[in-house]
Amino acid sequence: MIIRRPIVQDCFIPEQYTSSPETIKNCLQEVLFEGMMIPQQVNAPIENEDMKKKERETIIKKHMEQYTTKYYESDRRWHSFLPDDTSPRKTKPIAKRKWEDLEEAIVEFYKAQDYTEKRKRLTLRTLFPEWFAYKWNDTNNSSYMKRINHDWKRFYENDKIVERPIVELTTFELKNWAKAKIVSEKLTKKLYYNMTVIIRQSLDYLVELEELPSNPFNNFKINSALFTPTEQKDAEYEVFNENEEQQLKALAIHDFETYQHCSSSIAVAINFSLGLRVSELVALKWKDLKDHYLHIRRMEQRQYEQATDGTWHSHLKVVEHTKTEAGCRTIYVVSSALELFAKVKEHNVAHGYSCEAEDYIFLYRGNRITSKSISNKYKKYCKKLGIVRKSNHKARKTCLTKIADNPNINLKDAMQYSGHKDVKTYIKHYCFSRYSDEHQRKELEKCLNM
Numbered sequence: 469m470i471i472r473r474p475i476v477q478d479c480f481i482p483e484q485y486t487s488s489p490e491t492i493k494n495c496l497q498e499v500l501f502e503g504m505m506i507p508q509q510v511n512a513p514i515e516n517e518d519m520k521k522k523e524r525e526t527i528i529k530k531h532m533e534q535y536t537t538k539y540y541e542s543d544r545r546w547h548s549f550l551p552d553d554t555s556p557r558k559t560k561p562i563a564k565r566k567w568e569d570l571e572e573a574i575v576e577f578y579k580a581q582d583y584t585e586k587r588k589r590l591t592l593r594t595l596f597p598e599w600f601a602y603k604w605n606d607t608n609n610s611s612y613m614k615r616i617n618h619d620w621k622r623f624y625e626n627d628k629i630v631e632r633p634i635v636e637l638t639t640f641e642l643k644n645w646a647k648a649k650i651v652s653e654k655l656t657k658k659l660y661y662n663m664t665v666i667i668r669q670s671l672d673y674l675v676e677l678e679e680l681p682s683n684p685f686n687n688f689k690i691n692s693a694l695f696t697p698t699e700q701k702d703a704e705y706e707v708f709n710e711n712e713e714q715q716l717k718a719l720a721i722h723d724f725e726t727y728q729h730c731s732s733s734i735a736v737a738i739n740f741s742l743g744l745r746v747s748e749l750v751a752l753k754w755k756d757l758k759d760h761y762l763h764i765r766r767m768e769q770r771q772y773e774q775a776t777d778g779t780w781h782s783h784l785k786v787v788e789h790t791k792t793e794a795g796c797r798t799i800y801v802v803s804s805a806l807e808l809f810a811k812v813k814e815h816n817v818a819h820g821y822s823c824e825a826e827d828y829i830f831l832y833r834g835n836r837i838t839s840k841s842i843s844n845k846y847k848k849y850c851k852k853l854g855i856v857r858k859s860n861h862k863a864r865k866t867c868l869t870k871i872a873d874n875p876n877i878n879l880k881d882a883m884q885y886s887g888h889k890d891v892k893t894y895i896k897h898y899c900f901s902r903y904s905d906e907h908q909r910k911e912l913e914k915c916l917n918m
Contacts, residue, residue: 524571524575527574527575527578527579528571528574528575531548531574531578532548535548535549535550535559536548536549537570539567543563544565545563545564545565546563546564546565546566546567546569546570547561547562547563548561548562548563548570548574549561549562550562550574550577551581562574587679588633588635589633590633590634590635590674590679591630591631591632591633591634592624592629592630592632592634592666592667592670593630593631595634595670595673595674596620596624596630596666596670599666599669599670599673600613600616600617600620602673603616603669608787608789609769610770610771610772610773610782611769611770611771611772613772614772614774614780615662616665616666617774617780619662619663619665619666620666623649623653623663623666624666624667629645634671634674634680635680637684638684639684639685639687639688642667642684642685642688643688643690646660646664646688646690647690647694649663650690650694650695650696651694654696655695655696656695656696656697656698657692657695657698658698660690660695664685667685668683668685668686671683671684671685701900703900703901703902704856705856705858705862706862706865706900707858707862707865707866707869707900707902708740708858708862708863708866708902709902709903710902710903712853712855713740713866715853716736716737716849716850716853717736717737717740719849719852719853720733720734720736720737720845720849721733721734721737721808723845723849724737724811724815728819729819729832729833730831730832730833730837730841731812731815731816731829731830731831731832731837732830732832732837732841732842732844732845733845734808734811734812734815734830735749735750735830735837735842736842736845736846736849736860736863737808738805738808738809738812739860739863739864739867740863740866740867741801741802741804741805741867742762742799742801742805742867743863743864743866743867743868743871743885743886744764744864745767745791745795745860745861745864745887746768746839746842746843746859746860746861746864747767747768747769747791747839748764748766748767748790748795749830749842749860750768750828750830750836750837750838750839750841750842751766751767751768751786751828751836752828752829752830753766753825753826753827753828753829754813754823754824754825754826754827754829755825755826756829757801757809757829760800760801760806761798761799761800761801762798762799762800762801763797763798764790764795764796764797764798764799764887765788765789765790765796766786766787766788766789766790767786767787767789767790767791767795768784768785768786768787768838768839769784769785769786769787770782770783770784770785771783771784771785784838786836790887791887792887792888792889793889794883794884794887794888794889795887796887797884797885797887799885800885809829812829812830816831819834820834821834839860842860843859843860846858846859846860846863864898865897865898865900866902868882868885868886868894868898868899869898869899869900869902870902871885871886872894872895872898872899873902879891879894882894886898
């Protein structure tokens with residue numbers, strides 16, 4: 469058998485990898501001088517494409533300085549080597565029939581290697597914009613994203629932990645960091661949970677990408693004694709008592725009958741019987757009211773957008789969903805509330821406002837009222853009555869507390885009315901005493917006295 473020596477065709481290697489940059493520059497200047505090309509044509513390619521081309525050429529040139537790259541006539545293929553730490557020779561051969569295919573394989577290898585190295589050096593600071601964009605695609609609540617951005621600036625931006633390579637973070641280090649934050653920022657349990665959304669979910673994101681084997685932040689628990697206690701809320705500030713409710717409703721109805729073109733005042737009175745979130749109240753349409761039932765299907769939402777300079781801008785929009793899945797509900801409307809709805813329709817028709825199915829119920833000069841107009845009414849009425857300033861949310865709590873006080877209404881029915889799924893949330897935040905100390909003493913005498 470005759471062993472033939474491979475015939476090497478070095479001349480097939482593209483000229484851009486053998487000519488010096490100075491040679492290429494001189495050639496271009498010569499072409500321009502001869503008038504074969506106008507200066508604008510040199511800048512014709514799109515900048516991104518030009519940068520990609522230069523990047524590829526740099527990768528190939530650097531590779532060929534380190535590894536032999538030749539064409540063998542024996543098998544009519546281009547041959548080279550790629551680094552491989554698992555091989556005894558620390559290299560692995562690569563061969564392609566076309567130079568373009570070999571070039572592509574080399575470039576893709578080094579790009580993948582460079583990406584892997586960069587991810588090993590990844591920190592929370594470099595990961596945050598990527599995770600933030602991923603998170604925004606997963607939610608329709610822009611105000612939530614604005615809060616996350618605020619939490620980043622407050623808790624993370626100037627913290628040393630955001631400069632640490634993520635792969636080096638340990639459970640012990642993260643636990644100590646979390647405890648230090650709780651103490652220094654005096655965090656309640658809820659604030660702590662909100663603060664840790666960024667670091668917890670960022671690491672979960674890397675686990676999803678299979679760039680981390682597990683999330684070290686999920687491997688510890690915080691002693692609840694470290695949290696700043698949540699101040700117990702006094703019923704005086706959380707609900708309207710019986711007298712306050714009656715006085716405020718009377719004032720609102722009188723306001724509605726006195727001042728024209730605005731129905732936000734009567735919306736205040738009606739909601740003591742509905743217990744709606746203010747965003748749900750101002751988004752009601754006539755098609756939602758059928759006989760004695762009201763269908764809650766949409767809400768007003770403030771939507772935020774972040775400009776390139778980092779500033780936030782917002783606008784109001786009615787969206788076809790509620791705050792939570794449980795918020796999409798149908799509630800019973802009592803007779804007194806129906807009478808007030810009839811007054812609103814009569815008022816709208818008298819002022820030439822349409823009351824078709826798709827029209828909003830509560831209007832100001834023909835336009836839908838906003839949450840702000842409701843808030844202004846509560847501010848005005850509370851000041852006029854000389855009582856503690858309360859909001860629509862307190863009227864909602866008042867309505868739901870009255871339902872909870874009734875022993876003949878099932879707890880699940882009460883939660884369905886309120887639009888809650890969690891029993892703890894309902895009992896903890898929407899059940900208050902609306903009675904005076906004297907009334908409570910009398911009731912205790914009745915039920916506990918022998």
